[in-house]
Amino acid sequence: MMPRFFEYVEEDWIAQKTLELVKVKSETLAEAEICSVYAKELESLGLEIFEREVSDSRFNIYGRLAGSGGPGSLIFNGHLDTIPIGDSWPPRIDESKVFGRGSEDMKGGLAALLAMVRAFKLSGTKLAGDLWIAAVVGHEDSAAAKDGPIAMCEDINEGVLKGDAIVIAEGDSELWTMSTGSGVFRILIKSKLGATHTNNITFEINPIRFVSRVIDSLYELQQRMDNGPSHPLCGKEKIDIGLVQAGDYYNRTPELSIIEGTIRWLPGKTEAEMRHLITDLVSPIAKAGNLEFSVDFLMSREPFEISMSEAVLQSALRSSEIAIGRKAKIIGKRVVGDANIFVAKTGIPSFYFGPGYQSAHSNNEWVSAESLVCATKFYGVLALDYLGESI
Template sequence: MAGGMVAGLLERADGEWMARKTLEMVEIKSVTMDEAEMCRYYADALRALGLAVDVREVTPGRNNLYARIPGTGGGPTLALNGHVDTVPIHGAWPPRREGDLIYGRGTTDMKGPMAAVLGAAKALIESGVKLKGDLVISAVVGHEEAVARKDGPRAYIEDLNAGRTKADRILIVEGEEDIWLMSMGSANFVITLTSDKGGTHTNNTPFGENPIRFMGELIGAVNRRQREMDAGDRHPLAGPERIDLGVASAGDLYNRTPTHCTLIGTRRWMPGKTVADITAELDALARPFAEAGRLGFDLKIEQEREPFETPVDDVAVKAVIAAAERVTGATPKVVGRRIVGDANLYVHGTGIPTFYYGASNHTAHADVEWVSVERIRRSAQVYLAAAAAYCGVAE
């Protein structure tokens, strides 16, 4: 019967084997755009498990990797997804193990989790247990650094849409033993006010006509808009929407009227609205100040990501929650975040429900990065139990 088979499957998750794989991967530096050696390592590790690997070139030497453990048929496909690149290395070298913890750049973000995926695949293959649906492993490059422009995740979306690789659900193996199933949309905005009175002595331009005055009024309006949002609808998991400013710049000398005023910030919004709505809202917020000052006006929207939300009662989400309860003995927290991740891209680019569950990530990008071997092993067990429940076990 399936229950006993799943218990046998979970027992096969070998934490020490996954710890060795994690250390080997962390020994290979794989900063974004320089992932070639790590791609070779991961492809070889999948082949060593007996899997055929589809090597999808993103740029020369930088490859997404897709491998499939075929089911017997009649079940849905679960894709376990993660990235093989890391943030640029500083400190955290050489990698080392101390007891349950492995230290080094990329241990938690996300070579430990990618080792958990290998460990889950190894346990499933060696157990002889057959799932009905396919279990797919997808490893992407180009996640971390803006220079890659998300080329790996975008290539994955192309390949899903073209049928080169399949998924009915995508589980990104990132997280803190919690179910992360919603992120707000996010966009950077650049608002520029320009004045034809600029570049002359301030004595020649009344302050009432100085573009800095209108930039100040616009900043006041941004503050009022945030207070309205704080008092308005709140997402139950992620709280109120946000408008934040990071750069305010104008002028070049204490007694010259500026030609330009620039405000740069971030707008984060709830599911149900799109970047088009947000662009229109920012335009309506800012343009009246330009018009009042007879100033030139420009609004640019950059790095936009639409929001995503996968329902908590989705069949795959429920499978992972039940699997985490079984493995850890506790009900995982369901979380939503204001920050975006690759799920925003996947859901918007493919329509495939996506969410996250991972061993840990709170030391990601930190000076001292580490991962727990026990948590890697547990997460591999969660992936196995979830795949058994979601894909089905063939009798």
């Protein structure tokens, strides 16, 4: 039987609401206007609003749709900021698609959450447990250092908002349930000789030779990873190099050499283990070359994974069949997102389901109204299944 609220999931309303949100410029660190716009939307739908100042005029917005006292609670999350508008096409609706910066990433998802609450309200559907909508700032640009998502974790840990699970309303219309860990590493190799005329030393002790050996040993690590464990959702671990700098003149040895790259590791391992792994590779090479070295991670995120046995995931699988007419696929990625932060900092099982992820960050960003309807229905059925209906 179709849930009552489906009748009030209106494609035009969701598309228009997405367009309205897209028209509010909200590049990272300049989210003040979208914060108040989204808070007003939630308030007008009857949610209790909590504003958390993250930095000057930038707020995380938490809306609580109080249940009738049921035991569970569920947080739907999204980010209010976008990447720079740049040369993005202007906001418009055309042929049942909403265009413009932030349409897919991720104002469509935020509008779908509003549409879910609206449909509950119009159909007289009441939940037993508490439903929270947590919209955060500071997701996109690394300059914000994920201040919004991190503040949300602090607020969860302090009991400001509560959830037994977190659903991020972003990404493909599938259940994205794991990401590898990811880190950007930097190896510095310092010569104890200082910069020296190459005529005054033997080639044998030129530090560049040892830099090259480090590169080879990182490649050998990738070969071991290729023969190592494989995750059913995202495959093998991966390391690669994107930057090597050594030397500044054709007949002078380098004082300092730099190797930077990325490493991605499977759930169950940590950044600290990866740092040790790289350190152990570089150490004997540096020793052989009488060189000093350091290994640092410039950025890193621990892996996340939600177990298939989690009640919320079982609920999500059931819900997808009702909402989108098929069992959603369980997927994993070698890219990281906010679920990595949420799980690492709160321990709450988290996953993603969104209206699509094919044009995010492109100049021609769009989201289809049809996929917004699917996402709205999915969120609503999931909320009902997981939190229970108050009768």
